Structure formats: structure tokens, C-alpha cells
Amino acid sequence: MPKLPKLPAPPLPNALLPTPPRPGESTKRGPVDQAKEAGITAVDWVDERTSLSGGLRWMMFRKVPKGTNWFYTLGSATMFAFLSQAMTGVFLAMYYRPDATGGAYESVRYLTNEVFMGEFVRGMHRWGSSVMVILVFLHMARTFFFGAYKYPRELNWVIGVVLLILTMTMSFTGYLLPFDQRSYWATIVGVNINGTGPHVGPFLSDFLRGGAEFGATTLSRFYAIHMMLVPGAIGALIGAHLYLVARLGTTAPPWLKADTSEELREERV
Amino acid sequence: MANGHRKTPKSKYTVDRKIPGAFEGETVSRRRFMTLTAHGAGAVAASAFALPALGFAAGSAIFERPEVFWERIGKPEDFPTETYIPVVRTETKGVGEIGKTTVYVRAYNEDIDVPKYQDFVAISTRCMHLGCPVRYVDASKKFICPCHGGVYDFEGKVDGGPPVRPLDRFYVRVRDGFVELGPRYSVNGELKRFPSYRDPGQDLDGIGQYLYPGRFSTPKID
Numbered sequence: 001m002p003k004l005p006k007l008p009a010p011p012l013p014n015a016l017l018p019t020p021p022r023p024g025e026s027t028k029r030g031p032v033d034q035a036k037e038a039g040i041t042a043v044d045w046v047d048e049r050t051s052l053s054g055g056l057r058w059m060m061f062r063k064v065p066k067g068t069n070w071f072y073t074l075g076s077a078t079m080f081a082f083l084s085q086a087m088t089g090v091f092l093a094m095y096y097r098p099d100a101t102g103g104a105y106e107s108v109r110y111l112t113n114e115v116f117m118g119e120f121v122r123g124m125h126r127w128g129s130s131v132m133v134i135l136v137f138l139h140m141a142r143t144f145f146f147g148a149y150k151y152p153r154e155l156n157w158v159i160g161v162v163l164l165i166l167t168m169t170m171s172f173t174g175y176l177l178p179f180d181q182r183s184y185w186a187t188i189v190g191v192n193i194n195g196t197g198p199h200v201g202p203f204l205s206d207f208l209r210g211g212a213e214f215g216a217t218t219l220s221r222f223y224a225i226h227m228m229l230v231p232g233a234i235g236a237l238i239g240a241h242l243y244l245v246a247r248l249g250t251t252a253p254p255w256l257k258a259d260t261s262e263e264l265r266e267e268r269v
Numbered sequence: 270m271a272n273g274h275r276k277t278p279k280s281k282y283t284v285d286r287k288i289p290g291a292f293e294g295e296t297v298s299r300r301r302f303m304t305l306t307a308h309g310a311g312a313v314a315a316s317a318f319a320l321p322a323l324g325f326a327a328g329s330a331i332f333e334r335p336e337v338f339w340e341r342i343g344k345p346e347d348f349p350t351e352t353y354i355p356v357v358r359t360e361t362k363g364v365g366e367i368g369k370t371t372v373y374v375r376a377y378n379e380d381i382d383v384p385k386y387q388d389f390v391a392i393s394t395r396c397m398h399l400g401c402p403v404r405y406v407d408a409s410k411k412f413i414c415p416c417h418g419g420v421y422d423f424e425g426k427v428d429g430g431p432p433v434r435p436l437d438r439f440y441v442r443v444r445d446g447f448v449e450l451g452p453r454y455s456v457n458g459e460l461k462r463f464p465s466y467r468d469p470g471q472d473l474d475g476i477g478q479y480l481y482p483g484r485f486s487t488p489k490i491d
Contacts, residue, residue, distance in 0.1 A: 100364045100365070100367060101363075101364055101365040102365060184367060185400075185401060185416075188399070188400040188401070189399040189400055189401065189416070191400075191468075192399045192400045192468050192469045192470045193399060193470065195467075195468040195469070195470055195471060195481075196470040196471060198480040198481070199480060199481075199482065201471070201481065202467065202468060202471065202481055202482065202484060203331050203484075205468050206330050206331045206484060206486070207326070207327050207330050207331060209330070210329075210330045211329075211330050211333070211335065211486070212335060212466075212484060212486055213335070213360050213361045213368075214361065214367065214368075215361040215364055215368065216361070216363055216364045217330075
């Protein structure tokens with residue numbers, strides 16, 4: 001395969017370029033300039049030791065194809081839904097108690113009814129979970145209908161499918177945590193659906209429940225999976241997903257045809 | 270190769286391969302040996318925490334035998350042969366209400382019950398579709414599930430709806446003049462007993478009994 005010419009580094013946008021003083025303008029430096037200078041010095045200090053700006057420029061100032069439209073924001077929207085879930089989830093964990101003998105339900109009741117803004121934060125987490133699932137599917141549909149899963153982006157599609165499964169795992173494990181009748185029976189049904197998988201299903205069910213019966217450790221298991229295991233995996237895979245997006249670039253919408261140069265265009269008769 | 274040049278097979282001795290500083294008779298270079306050792310040490314270190322952690326999470330959940338206990342539910346004369354009496358059994362201790370389940374008990378009825386395992390029939394309320402709680406309706410002599418429309422007849426055999434096998438049962442024994450309820454067991458379509466009880470949704474007739482193996486943690490009944 002012939003070596004492709006190296007593309008030039010993406011340029012800094014005009015707004016970020018330093019402007020020289022206009023002719024005749026005073027070169028006296030006011031406090032604003034000094035503050036600016038201090039900021040630049042601080043950023044430079046970090047950049048000199050980490051070279052972060054190169055990576056940031058590579059990530060942020062990419063070339064996007066002609067025809068890029070609002071559908072291309074669904075992936076970022078999903079990521080922000082995840083960040084919102086992570087943020088509210090961490091704060092909900094400050095009040096939540098995974099105690100199967102009644103403490104879990106009581107702690108959720110307390111944080112919803114008594115804690116300042118508790119109903120709001122729990123509502124964000126509860127409704128945000130549905131928003132995230134909907135956005136995941138819209139993002140997936142966009143990728144599918146625009147043909148953005150094709151070469152060379154197949155691996156990113158595969159990572160996306162794993163992220164979808166992990167999102168479903170989050171929905172399943174999170175549903176038990178309020179520990180009311182609905183959570184309890186939905187989990188019984190869900191674990192039993194797991195169990196219908198041939199050969200491994202029964203052992204997977206035992207693993208999820210922490211035994212043959214729904215017991216004291218089932219709730220803490222689900223809690224650990226919900227707040228430690230899966231979010232970590234989702235975060236890491238979002239990183240890989242984004243890296244591949246930046247590395248491979250986005251696709252043009254399917255209704256845009258690539259421009260061929262005048263000489264290569266065949267004469268139409 | 271195009272130019273007809275044949276590659277001679279590499280010697281296994283590092284000296285012949287012209288590796289600088291090679292010893293006579295040495296087959297693995299020291300650099301390669303160090304690399305393999307470092308990778309091996311890394312693998313040992315990683316498994317030293319990963320394997321115990323995995324065993325900790327899955328081991329007792331899948332392999333530990335639960336304690337067998339029997340609960341007194343009444344005297345033999347409390348249970349008729351024509352209908353069921355609901356009793357509460359604690360299936361999991363120490364978790365309060367969620368560890369309890371309803372069991373329907375009646376005495377053995379020689380007109381209906383073909384294989385006689387014990388003097389009482391104790392039927393679980395766990396629906397064999399996906400585990401919702403069924404209730405016994407005396408007017409129709411059937412068990413009915415509220416979730417997805419499963420119906421079972423008086424013996425607990427499937428009458429309609431999605432369930433894949435008859436309702437689970439419990440071991441029953443009589444001690445000191447009291448009826449005692451023991452662990453759960455599963456039955457297939459012919460009411461054959463499977464001491465290692467399966468979860469709902471797992472068929473026990475035909476190929477199902479091979480697709481859904483019994484659990485390692487089956488309690489031992491003497």
C-alpha cells in the first residue's frame with residue numbers, strides 16, 4: 001500500500017490566534033492584559049510539561065464533512081446523559097443504604113421526601129435513565145441509516161453495541177435499588193429471564209442473586225454492579241469510542257455525493 | 270522468493286544467530302528471557318488479585334449449599350384433601366419480609382395424586398413462567414398468575430399460558446405430631462421429582478432437562 005501524504009495539523013481558529021496591536025494603538029498594558037498574560041502563563045506552564053494542547057487541538061478542532069447536521073449531536077447528547085447520571089448517582093449514593101431488611105426503601109423515602117432537592121435529584125436520575133436509553137437508540141439509528149458503521153468504523157459500532165448492553169445492565173440493576181414491590185418483582189422476573197439461557201443461564205442467575213434465592217446479598221450485589229463495575233466500564237469504553245471518532249473522522253450524510261475533480265469526471269453523452 | 274534465494278532455517282543457538290554477547294550453547298537470548306520473565310511475573314501478579322476476587326464474587330453464590338431447615342406449619346388434621354391451606358414459609362433467613370413466601374398445603378388425595386412421595390402436597394406459589402406469585406382460586410380449583418396469564422390445575426400442572434412446567438413443591442414430613450415444611454424441589458410434566466430445583470422458565474421435559482443443569486448447591490435431604 002502506498003504511503004499516504006501526511007495531513008497538515010489542524011490550525012488554531014482565528015479567535016485563538018494572538019492579534020498584533022493596530023498601528024497607532026497604544027502598547028500600554030492594562031490590568032486586563034496582565035490578567036490575560038497570567039492565564040496564558042499558567043496554561044503554558046502546564047502545556048510545557050504535558051503537551052496536552054496538541055491532543056486537545058487534535059480532539060476539538062477536527063475537520064467535519066460538508067452536510068454535518070443536528071443528527072450528529074446525538075452521540076454527545078448520550079454522553080452528557082451519562083455524565084448527568086454519573087453526577088446525580090454519586091450524590092444519591094450519599095443518602096442511599098443498600099439494606100434489604102427495610103433500610104433501602106426507607107433511605108430512598110427519606111432522600112425523596114425529606115432531603116432538600118432530593119426529589120429533584122432523584123427525578124433527574126430516574127427520568128434521565130430513560131432519556132439515556134432513548135438517546136442511545138436514536139444515536140444507533142443515526143449511525144445505521146447514515147451507513148456510518150461501514151469500513152473503517154466497524155470496531156466503533158462493536159464498541160457501541162457493548163455500550164448499549166452495559167446501558168441495559170445499568171437499567172436492570174438500577175431498577176432494584178428503590179426496593180419497593182415493583183423493583184422486587186421486576187428483578188425476580190429479570191433474573192429468571194437470564195436463567196432461561198441454556199447451560200450458563202442457571203449459573204448466571206445464581207451469580208446475580210448471590211445464591212439460589214433472592215437474599216440479603218442480592219441488593220448489595222446489584223448496588224455494587226450498578227455504581228462501580230458497569231459505570232467504570234462505560235466510562236472507559238466511551239473514551240475508546242471517542243478516540244476512534246476523532247481518529248477516523250465522521251461520515252458525510254448519505255445524500256451528499258463526493259466531489260470528483262473536473263479532469264476525472266467522465267463525459268456524459 | 271522471486272530471485273530464487275532460499276532462506277536457510279534459523280539455528281536454535283543464539284551464537285549462530287549472531288546475537289551480540291551470546292554464550293556457547295545458549296538457545297534463548299538473555300533479553301528475551303528477561304522479557305518473558307517480566308511478562309510472566311505480571312501475569313502472576315494480576316491473577317493473584319483477579320482470581321481470588323472472581324472466586325469471592327461467584328464461588329459461594331454458585332457452589333455453597335444452603336442450610337436445610339424444616340418449619341412447623343400445623344397438625345396433620347389441619348390440612349384437608351379437597352382444598353389448599355396457605356401457609357407462610359421463610360425461604361431465606363435474615364432478610365425480613367422478602368425472604369418469605371406463601372405455600373399451599375393439602376393432604377395426600379389418592380384419587381388425584383398418582384406418584385405418592387409423601388403424605389402431604391405442598392405447592393409453591395412461584396409461577397414457572399418468570400417467578401411472579403400465583404394464587405389458588407378455590408371456585409375454579411386452579412392456580413392463577415397475575416403477571417402473564419399462567420394457569421395451573423389442582424395438581425399444579427400447567428393448564429394454560431406461558432409456564433413451562435408444573436409448579437414447584439416442597440418436601441413435607443411429620444415429626445412429633447406436627448407437619449413440617451422442608452426445602453423446595455421441582456417436578457417435570459409427569460410430576461417426576463428433581464431434587465435440585467430449577468428457576469422459573471427452565472423446562473424440565475425433553476431437551477430442557479439437559480439445557481438447564483441442576484445446581485451444585487442442591488441441599489442434601491436425608
